[in-house]
Amino acid sequence: MTKFVAWGRYCEDVLERRAPHRQAHLNGLAAQKDQGLLITIGPTKDLRYFFAIYEADSEETVRQLIENDPYWQHQVWTDYSIHEWIQAL
Structure with missing residues (x-):
């Protein structure tokens, strides 16, 4: 499995926009963590x-995880980038 870092930007009114989607977002992240995908x-x-x-088999897998997240689907996250990462220590 390969490690990837992702970083992105939140929308301007993040606190208001995330509220109705927060629990679904957190539940999804917990599932990813349980599956060993999200560090x-x-x-x-x-x-x-x-x-x-x-930690995933491909960048496409990480892209799917991000784009299936309620924060992406409801424009709480506005953009992101993914990079393969070499963990030195």
């Missing part, structure tokens, strides 16, 4: 960006 994820303190580390 960690979280927002920056200013709620402008998110950062995640995944």
